Amino acid sequence: MKNQYIKRALVKAGLCLSLLVVSASSCKLDEYNPASLSEQNTITSFAGWKAYQTNCYVGLWGSLIGLQYGLVSEVGTDLWTFSYNNHNQYKDIMAYEGFTNTSGIINNVWTFAWGSIEDCNKTIQLAPTLSDAATNAADIKVLVAEAKVLRAYYYSVIVTQFGSVPLIVTNDPSKTLSPTRTPVAQIYTQIISDLTTAAADLGTTPYQNNAARVTKKAALGLLARAYAQGAGEGLSENGKSYWQRAKEVCDDLINNKAAYNAAMYDDFAQVFASANNRNNIESLFTAYGLNPYDPSYDVFTGNTKPNLYLHYYPKLDDAFGTADVFKRSVNSNTSNGYYGRLNQQFVAPTKYLINCFNANYDKRWENTFVTAFANYSGVQAINSLGSGAPAPANVTYAAATVTLTAAMCTKYGIDASHVGQKIYPYADVNAKNASANATWQYIPKIWNLGDHSGDPNTGATTVANANITPYPLAANDDRFFVYLSKTPLTPADKATRVYATVNIDDMFDPSDPTGSTYKAVAPSNGLPNGGALANLFPAMMKFNHNFDGGWLGGNFQQKLGNIMVMRMAEVYLIAAECCFHGAGSATDAANYLNVLRKRACRNPADFNTATGMQLTTATQNDVFDEYARELCGEFSRWALLKREKAFETRLAAYNKTAAVNFVPAIHYNRPIPFAFLNTITNGAEFGTNGYQ
């Protein structure tokens, strides 16, 4: 009986136990996430909201200034074509060939341009509701204005490229999966409104002196650009055409430069000088790069670091191999410290672009294009680090020096009289250790011509921009192994030179009178090294900037320098452009252009009408040419041809390769990416912009 009693008690206890377990824990299934925060306790007060606002910038430094938008905004125009006759990469955007809505690069532009808009919307939307809005009103006004500038910029990229798209300006928790398009005019109205309010609210110095942040001049510059672009859509405002409005904004900026803290360098060489990269006074709107020496480098939250420069450079190892005159190649994964890892060579200038420059007077030629290629040494790095010098810099002066043999001379068409002469390195790099992921930075000096001491302390100089090579290249300049001559050289002249020489004119296929076809790499093309030098072309260097030093050790294809999304020179060009749309005279246009032409002169005395550098009147073609000389590569040419409705004429004249495939009814807008249509439920109705 006792046993029975105990058993019964235990049964009860057991049952109670089970119930207890159940009841005790049944309501405790909430998630505990110590690493996250709620919207309420973070971004609803000023400090948190301000931290959230930074996201508006996150989409800026990456693909929108890198390969993706960099190419989409420039190629497929009269300025650029395929390097040697090769339609491998990006033939869709470069030549409208096989262009479908599954184009990856177009999808990138779409994706990255949209990415930060929602953050701008949320920032703007939250501002009035912040718990401490009143006490921080001044700061909030500026930060909201910044968000508006950025939103307007992102939308301007989208509307320029894709035309009518959904206009989303609020962060609505219920998101329709059947979005509809907003007319282009309405999108421009929103852009103009954002930029106008922002221009009024922003100061002339960046908020908290952070140079990444936009100021009043950015809002005004983008406003001028947006008016001009919208003008191409035939828009007007209060009875004034957008052209007129664009010109008004330009004139305001030009006339009140100082008041807006805007400026122009007196000398074009200053625009892309290394020292001016971080604080470029001419820049209106900058995508501010990373600082490799600062821990912030390692917390970068954007997407890829830009590698835009690379695509405008030739593959030197395809042209020369790696066994004789060219010392290091992409075949070594540590690559070449001077040019980085050149393995793309997608984009080369058309003959039109090359011919735009009168290199005799216009220094923009050698400040834009590299035409002589060289080896480099790492004597500074070896001197300071000894055997610890990282491999890319561990190159002695001797190792970087080539002695010409008879075989080399034959191979590259160098006159046999130079056998036994030496080709020395042009640059010498130091190596400086930076943050964990940035690794080494390689800081260059340039060996002085004629100095063969191998001592960088005495024999090498720090220059403003180590990418620039002398123009014209002296016959005895023994620091280069190849020179692409803009001026056709005679065989006799070539024979005097200690390096391989190719006339740029000889690189083009004569069967294309528009100058959009480079010769194929073939033994029959008449170029040295069995035709392999057809891999070469003038390399556009504007994006070859790394802030400190030329090269980023962490990735030899990427650069950390600031990239100017818009600079003051464009304002003069827009103003000149407007003159041909009822907002001024041909003389007015010439005056705007002369500002740019004057500072481009190699010698100040060359600025006169006899050299042609000074204009007294201008045609619309002069404007197109000036845009090309001044801004080629700088995210603008495609938009220019679009707003001027000039694709048909200019492609036919200067880029036959693209012209044959250009269909005006389709190609004035980019395809709506398949990947996006696949995320919405009304893809068929939304449409692809006419693409297959």
Place this chain on the structure above:
Amino acid sequence: MCLKYLRLPGERSLQKIFLTTTMLSAIFMASPQQSSAKALNVEHNQLVAAAPIKGTVRDEKNQPLPGATVKIKGTTTSVAADINGAFTINASKGDVLVVSFIGYQQQEVKVGDASTISIKLQPTDKTLDEVVVMGFGTMKKRDLTGAVSVVKAEDIVARPGPDPIESLQGRVAGLDISRSSGQAGSGVNIQLRGTRSLGASNGAPLFIIDGLPGDYSTLNANDIESIQVLKDASSTAVYGANGANGVIIITTKAGKAGKMNIDFNSYYGYNGWSVVPKMLTGESYLQAKRDAYSYVWDATNLKWTTTGAIWQSPADDPTIFGAQRWALYQQGQFVDWPSVFLRKNPATQNYSLAVSGGTENTKAYVSFNYQNENGQYTGDDYKNYATNIRIDHKVRNWVSIGANLKASYVVRNKATDKLENALTTDPLVQPYNADGTLNTVLGNNVYNLLLNYQPGVYANTDNNSRVFFNPYVEIRPIKGLSILSRAGFEMDYSNTYRFDGIGSVAYVYSNANIAKASITQNRFQGIQWENILTYNFKIKRDHDFTFTGASTYYDNKNTNTQQNQSNITSNNFEWYKMTGDVNTTATSSYTMSKNMALIGRLNYSYKDKYLFSASIRHDGASQLYYTNRWDNFFGFSGGWRISQENFMAGTKSWLDDLKLRVSWGQTGASSIPSYSSQQNVESANAALGGTTAPIYRFSRFQTNSELRWERSTTTDIGLDASVLNNRINLSLDYYNTGTPNAIYPVGLPIIYGAYMPGTGYLTNINIANTNNKGIEVTLNTRNIVKKDFEWSSALTYSYNKEKVLKITNGANNVANSKSGVSNINDGNYTLMIGQPVNSFRDFKLDGVWQIGQEQDALAFNKRPGDLMVDVPGLTHVGPGVYTKTAADGTVTYYYGNLTLAQKYNPALTAATNYYNYGSADYQPVGHNNPDWSLGFQNTFRYKSFDLGIYTYMRWGQTISYTMMGWYQPNGFATNASPSRTFPANFNYWTPTNPSNDFPVMNYQSTTSNMVGFSGLSYVNGSFLKIKNITLGYTLPASIAKKIALQKLRVYATVTNPLIITKSPLLKDYDPEMNGSMAYPLTKQLVFGLNVTL
């Protein structure tokens, strides 16, 4: 009685093995038993005058059955057989002798004229009485109503290897297991009855180890008593939320009352002999190079011509190589990378010792295991030190307590796996430079692993400690009632140490000459508590009820920390000198999840004939949005043992058992990642203007307050039959599983913003409806049973048809992709209506454009030798002209020659209108799950030898074979960066070789401009393999006894000796690797020893 205790209550098939044990025991027991028998005989002699009848009792294999009882029916006269199975009994003619022995069917023999009788007993089929472990309880096999497969201990250890589950491959119909990596210690992929859930991590079955969810990977196979696979939803419904992908229950061995047993098992052998594709070398490389330069395309005349081609004769060989490489070629410096990078015969070994024993009240089991497997790369190895300790104690008749401790410590070194890159690189580069130093410049993206093989340069080591402690108390207060409370505490400490020192592969190639180290620590703590009440009662003798009530509570926490160090100045430091300055970074993260459930189940059986079961589970999971956290899951099943019916009496002679099972049940899946049902704000840092700016941003997953449990409903109809005295056992199952609301993370349209640039927001949606139907067959036969020879077979066959029936989002019947890049989803697979879940979507190829098809090819701007892409919806209206009709009826003409096109539409004016192949032309190109698989085990026993041959087939799966992508004609260009090679069996197109396998070999063709090239990777991966052959020898018991052993067996096993692939493209490749080339699967030869003391 003594005998009974000594006999291990093992399975029938084990009985023969244990027979020797029994015999030994019989010797000890013989004297008292025989003497008592004699006493009885004496007694009978006094009552009945009868002649002594002599006889022998033997088993089905003619082995004597000592101790068998021979009794005269209707009397108390009985004798026991002696050690030789012989007996003498005084019986009269006409008497009926009843011969019985435990484990054998009783037999009656009428005494005739003969004075000697030979009796052979057949073993009773105990399978039906076997206890099957079900969720929250056990059940006799005869009472099962669901689809449950049982795998026994001897099958689990039959294939030596580190992963106990790998030995289930092909053993369980419906369970698809494959091992794709030959890396030491790598696990297997497991999928039961197809894919229902869409998330990558959601497909694996739930593992229950000794009652509680656990991880099997470090379990010692020798410790496993049995594995049960619960396949149908009525069986798994009690696991509710976690049961959707099946439940695998592992029961480990426990001590048994009686004599102490000591088991020692070990094996030692070698891995290696991988088959790796042979690459183009020597003459074949030269030929490919010549082919690449022998033709040029004449676009005007649309033909390939040798006119103007660079290679005209062998005199041009130096031109196409370039002087430098031509010299190398002439030196014949071809490298065989596999032999440079892979070790010849890495050893694999295992030592396992288990001691068990106990009394009626206290039983204990202790085992230790040491396992050491070496991979083929130097520095690739896996060591596991494991123990399993188990104590069960009966305190009183009505209360038991016990505990189980499983602990393991794994040390694993991982090598860098770049064999694939080396295979496909320039075969003329050398691992060493002329001066003997290592060559670091093998080519783009190709790593000289020998760098990491230098001492002290590289390490990537895991050391994982795992302790699983599992105490319980069980109370049985009244007859039939049991209350079990069981707790589980699991602690896993996983550490990964990585060092890429000065001179290592990463240092040279990817880390820009910076030495780096990292320590990653992962701490997992799991608390589990289950309470199970079982009450078994009978009403009116024939109505048997079992009620089970249970509660479960699981609480899991994961803490992860990572420290990184860069700029390490000496290789001595490895990860031991984190400096705490700018070169050091640290991060941590935390996740948790909780699950709770209440379970009720009722089993009912009437006369063992009609069986019925019903269950309900009320389940809650923390990962779901708080309004939808709880849900109910039901299961019902019934069984009818037809053979028990009276009308089946006539079949008794050949039909031993026949059962029909029908079940229906629901299971769920909530296993979305923690924190993915609700959006919150993350704190992070960003770079702004060259300084660090703290930022807030929204988490990647946006809230979907509508998100509900994913539920699968399965109907299963099964038939079990055993005939001819259990010589043939057949089990058939048909199932149909519907999952109408599978959870899938979809990408939100980018117009609603991005989590980070290029990374869109996601939200979990109950997006799809998936369906799986299938048939499973399990057939066990004992084909030949002779005294000295036995042959038995076990065959499993499973066929599964899987379909996505509905996707609530996306265009073209394709689910939207997370990455947003194209209409291929992340992780290779794309969700498409009408296709299995793990389906590939890419260009579907119709081969290569051939000579004679120039005009047709031109409509696509293609040439003979280019890939021919199948374009859905395109009509070939005539030579060189195609049309496509849009949804609105517009007909578009595609052509490369206007004259041809104008024949069909004179209104056309554009000179050409090429059809451009694009990713919009993607189609389903196969699925990764097999259509069917078949396992076929044949076991032969001749005297003391045993031979097992296991064959496995997996059929109908498509694999994405990574080597295909390395076909690269321009890798043969003079200035290719880098030069490439590819497998020698790749049959590429040339104007004289009209292959449909690979496109034209021409140095100017690049894979990036051969549109459709990505479609080439999908290859039929069907294969047949002899998975292993085992030959064993068991020392005869009589000899074993002399050296004081119960059992001694030696064996040798060969693994993967033969592979036959369906696709010729998979020459020298084991398709079980599923397309990868990183860690080739090995062949294995091991020698093993099993000893029982």
